[in-house]
Every structure is written in structure tokens, then in C-alpha cells.
Amino acid sequence: MSLPSARSSASTPPHAPRTLDAGLLLVVLAVAFESMAVGTVLPRVAEDLRGLPLYGWASSAFLLSSLFGAVAFGALSDRRGLARGAALCLAVFALGLLVAGLAPSMLVFVLGRLVQGFGAGGLGALPFAVISTRYPEASRAPMLAAVSGAWLLPALVGPLVASLIADAWSWRAVFWGLIPALALVAPLCVLPLRGGERAAPGTAERPLLWPALGLTLAAGALVEGLRREDALSLPLTLLGVAGVLLASRPLFPAGMWRLAPGLPAMLMVRGWAAFGLLGANAFLPLALHELRGLSLTQAGWLLSVGGATWTLGSWAQAGLERRLGPGSRPARIRLGMVGVSVGLLVTALAALGELPLGAAYAGWFVAAFGMGVGYNSNSLLALLSVGADASGRLSGQLANIEVLMTAVAAGVGGALLARAQPLSRAFALAFLVTLLGSLVTWVAAARVGKRGG
Structure with missing residues (x-):
């Protein structure tokens, strides 16, 4: 999916307001913190609201609605301007935080996550739309680097801070606490975006709205079909699979599902x-809490290790790029994906009690480091494989396939937790499914350097 239409650099101001710089970065920090923090407190939410059967939906609902939210933001911004699009997404995100924080049941909490996701999807696309339309060309690369860097701090401390807040006060404070921050950030981000040109109606995201909505609904049907145990389970699952394949066709390149x-x-x-x-x-903190007796803070430490080592892997791949050159990218991708699978296996065995608990930290370190090396090398190879006129669409495709597959994985894991007994068996199956999924990357990685035909 492409980004909202960009005007030529000739129509952009020579310098974007400093308030816009601050507003954009603070919005990214808020969304990033929420994204990194929620996974840590979900075990407490499920326990408090007696909502284990809907555990997977707490992640899947957010992710799937964010996929559609990003596309809807692009369409609204093209038609009504970036200021209105940003204001709406901030308001929707805040409303979702409020609903989740006040939720009396797990079903209402999932609804809050659904609303949050819609707003977060638009806010995730906002920096790229703004940078491409409101910043001069010379300022775009530094601002993109700043936006990427704004994810680093939440990745490192978000899980730990969230667990400390939940232990000291309540898991609800993790959601409520962001609302005042958004109220302060909103004017910094929205007011400088008022005015400016708009794209002609229907020129950018509008043709993709229906396929994106179809993909979101189909993936939701798949997740719900896997979770249910009644007569609707199989029809919903089959409908979801067919819908995902059909809705993917206008959104992704031909042949994607067959590698x-x-x-x-x-x-x-x-x-x-x-x-x-x-x-x-999505379910690792719950597994460590239920099977190994870790507190939320201890589980938060593990997720923080993952955030730090993913960043470390990204830096390592940048160094390898400079030393070994572009020709090494396919090999780096393969090596990184092997690291993901091996690390996942070690982490799963430790979480299940087959290895010492310390092995979970070592395994997660290896998996996240491999992700930083292989994932970033793959993104670089993909972005440099298309022309500048197609880079916006490809960026959307890279983001959306990640969201879609993460949502499905979280849904499958949640379905197993809801249906399989005892919990140790459910977690073992959930880890097995994600491990098998990671092995598919070995096949795909062997084909990235080949020409399509």
C-alpha cells in the first residue's frame, strides 16, 4: 500500500516548524511505548478479567485494525488534509486507551484494543506522510532516522516500565497514563499541519480501502475460526483462508504465497x-508467568533484552554491509533467519522447563539478534530492488505483511491457549507453530536473490 500522495519538493517549505519535529517524534514515542508495553501486562489483564480464551484477540484485534487504519488514514489525509487525519487518529487512539483501561471484561478490553489499533495504524503512517510532503528533501533522511530512533527507547524500557507500573498501581494505569501525554502532544503535531495542498480525491489510497478492509475481516474470521470449538469453527477458518488469499491479490505481488x-x-x-x-x-510473557513463575517485571526484562539485541543486530548488519558490500545481503538474510529459528527453539524449551530458565534469555538474545541482522538486510534488499516511484507502495507492503502475519500468529497462539489442555501442552503447541513458521523463512531466504519469472 502506498503512502499518502506526496507533493513535489518544490512546494514544501524550506524548513518544517520545530514544533512539528517534536510533535511527530512524541507521537511515535507514545505509539511505540504502547506497542512494546502491552505484551508485558497482558497476563495480568487476562488473569484479572478472566479472559484467557480471548488472550490472542487482545493482540490480533489491535494489529488487524491497525492494518486498515493505516490505509484509511491515507485516504482521509488525501481528501481532507494531514491535519484532520492526524487529529482523528490521535482521538481514536486515545479513545481506545480509555476503553481498554476501563474495561470490565476481556471482551470490552479487546474492543478497546480494536479501537486503539485503528488509531495506531494511522499514527504509524503519519511520520512518513508528513516527511514526504512537509519537509524539504535535504531534511527527510535525518528526520526518518530520528523517527526510527524514537522506537529504540520504548523497545528497551517499555516492557520493564509497564511491568513496574502494573505492579505498583494497576495494569489499567499503563493505558490511562498515555492519554494526558497525547493531549499535550496533539497540538504540537496537528496545528503545524493545517493548510497545504490536498491530493485529488481517489488518487492514492482510496482504491485499496476495500481490499484492505477485506483482508482485515478475512484474517479476523480466520483467527476466530481457529479459536472456536463449535460448528462455526471450520466454516469461519475456511472462509478466512480464502478471504486472505483473495484480498491479498491487489495488495501484494503475484506469487507471494508460493514464495x-x-x-x-x-x-x-x-x-x-x-x-x-x-x-x-505475543504469548511468551504469559508462558514464563504461568509455567516458570516469573513476575511481570522479570518477563519484562526478557522482552527488553529482545528490543536491545534486535537493535544490536541492526547495527551489526550495517557494519557487515559496509565491510562485505551489497552482494552479502542474501547470505546475511539466511544467517539471520537461522538465528531466529535456533533462538526460538532454545527459548521455547526454557519456557517449557526443558532447559534452565537462563536459557530463555540466551535464546531470545540469539533470536532477536538474528532478526536484526536478517530482517534489516531483507528490507534493504527489497527497497533497493524497486524504483523510487514504487518505494512508497513497497514500504506499505512490508509493513502490512508483518502486521498480518503477526496478527495471525497471535491468533493461532491464543486459539491453542483457549482450546488445548493442560496449559503446558497449549504453550508447547503454540511455540511449535511459531517455530515451524520461522522455518518457512529458510525456504524464502534461499529465493530472495533469484529473479522472478
Whole structure:
């Protein structure tokens, strides 16, 4: 999916307001903190609201609605301007935080997550739309680097801070606490975006709205079909699979699901790597809490290790790029994906009690480091495989396949927790599914350097 339409650099101001710089970065920090923090407190939420059967939906609802939210933001911004799009997404995100924080039941909490996701999807696309339309060309690369860097601090401390807040006060404070921050950030971000040109109606995201909505609903049907145990289970699952395949056709390159060489394989490396690592991340804190007796703070430390080592892996791949050159990218992708699978296996065995608990930290370190090396090498190879006129669409495809596959993985894990007994068996199956998904990247990674035909 492409980003909202960009005007030529000739129509951009010579310097964006400093308030816009601050507003954009603070919005990214808020969304990043929420994204990194929630996984840590979900075990407490499920316990407090007696909502284990809907555990997977707490992640899947957020992710799937964010996929559609990003596309809807693009359409609204093209038609009504970036200021209105940003204001709406901030308001919706805040409303979702409020609903989740006040939730009297797990079903209402999932609804809050659904609302949050819609707003977060638009806010995630906002920096790229703003940078491409409101910043001069010379300022775009530094601002993109700043946006990427704004994810680092939440990745490192978000899980730990969230667990400390939940232990000291309540898991609800993790959600409520962001609302005042958003109220302060909103004027900094929205007011400088008022005015400016708008794209002609229907020129950018509008044609993709229906396929994106279809993909979101189909993936939701798949997740719900896997979770249910009644007569609707099989029909919903089959309908979901068919819908995902059908809705994917206008959104992704042909041959993606069959791992066609070239760009389709690169997208599948991204998608299945997210299925493996981020899918396991969705239920790993719960597994450590239920099976190994870790507190939320201790589980938060593990997720913080993952955030730090993913960043370390990203730096390592940048160093390898400089030393070994572009020709080493396919090999780095393969090596990184092997690290993801091996790390996942060690982490799963430790979480299940087959290895010492310390092995979980070592395994997660290896998996996240491999992700940083292989995932970033794959993204670089993909972005440099298309022309500048197609880079916006490809960026959307890379983001959306990650969201889709993570949501499905979280849904599958949640379905197993809801249906399989005892919990140790459910977690073992959930880890097995994510591990098998990560192995698909080995096949896809072997095809990224080949030409599609």
C-alpha cells in the first residue's frame, strides 16, 4: 500500500516548524511505548478479567485494525488534509486507551484494543506522510532516522516500565497514563499541519480501502475460526483462508504465497519471520508467568533484552554491509533467519522447563539478534530492488505483511491457549507453530536473490 500522495519538493517549505519535529517524534514515542508495553501486562489483564480464551484477540484485534487504519488514514489525509487525519487518529487512539483501561471484561478490553489499533495504524503512517510532503528533501533522511530512533527507547524500557507500573498501581494505569501525554502532544503535531495542498480525491489510497478492509475481516474470521470449538469453527477458518488469499491479490505481488523468487520471497521472509518471533512474543510473557513463575517485571526484562539485541543486530548488519558490500545481503538474510529459528527453539524449551530458565534469555538474545541482522538486510534488499516511484507502495507492503502475519500468529497462539489442555501442552503447541513458521523463512531466504519469472 502506498503512502499518502506526496507533493513535489518544490512546494514544501524550506524548513518544517520545530514544533512539528517534536510533535511527530512524541507521537511515535507514545505509539511505540504502547506497542512494546502491552505484551508485558497482558497476563495480568487476562488473569484479572478472566479472559484467557480471548488472550490472542487482545493482540490480533489491535494489529488487524491497525492494518486498515493505516490505509484509511491515507485516504482521509488525501481528501481532507494531514491535519484532520492526524487529529482523528490521535482521538481514536486515545479513545481506545480509555476503553481498554476501563474495561470490565476481556471482551470490552479487546474492543478497546480494536479501537486503539485503528488509531495506531494511522499514527504509524503519519511520520512518513508528513516527511514526504512537509519537509524539504535535504531534511527527510535525518528526520526518518530520528523517527526510527524514537522506537529504540520504548523497545528497551517499555516492557520493564509497564511491568513496574502494573505492579505498583494497576495494569489499567499503563493505558490511562498515555492519554494526558497525547493531549499535550496533539497540538504540537496537528496545528503545524493545517493548510497545504490536498491530493485529488481517489488518487492514492482510496482504491485499496476495500481490499484492505477485506483482508482485515478475512484474517479476523480466520483467527476466530481457529479459536472456536463449535460448528462455526471450520466454516469461519475456511472462509478466512480464502478471504486472505483473495484480498491479498491487489495488495501484494503475484506469487507471494508460493514464495516466488525475488520480491515475493522477500515479503515472505518478512512475514514469516514476524510470524515466528513476534508471534511468540505475543504469548511468551504469559508462558514464563504461568509455567516458570516469573513476575511481570522479570518477563519484562526478557522482552527488553529482545528490543536491545534486535537493535544490536541492526547495527551489526550495517557494519557487515559496509565491510562485505551489497552482494552479502542474501547470505546475511539466511544467517539471520537461522538465528531466529535456533533462538526460538532454545527459548521455547526454557519456557517449557526443558532447559534452565537462563536459557530463555540466551535464546531470545540469539533470536532477536538474528532478526536484526536478517530482517534489516531483507528490507534493504527489497527497497533497493524497486524504483523510487514504487518505494512508497513497497514500504506499505512490508509493513502490512508483518502486521498480518503477526496478527495471525497471535491468533493461532491464543486459539491453542483457549482450546488445548493442560496449559503446558497449549504453550508447547503454540511455540511449535511459531517455530515451524520461522522455518518457512529458510525456504524464502534461499529465493530472495533469484529473479522472478
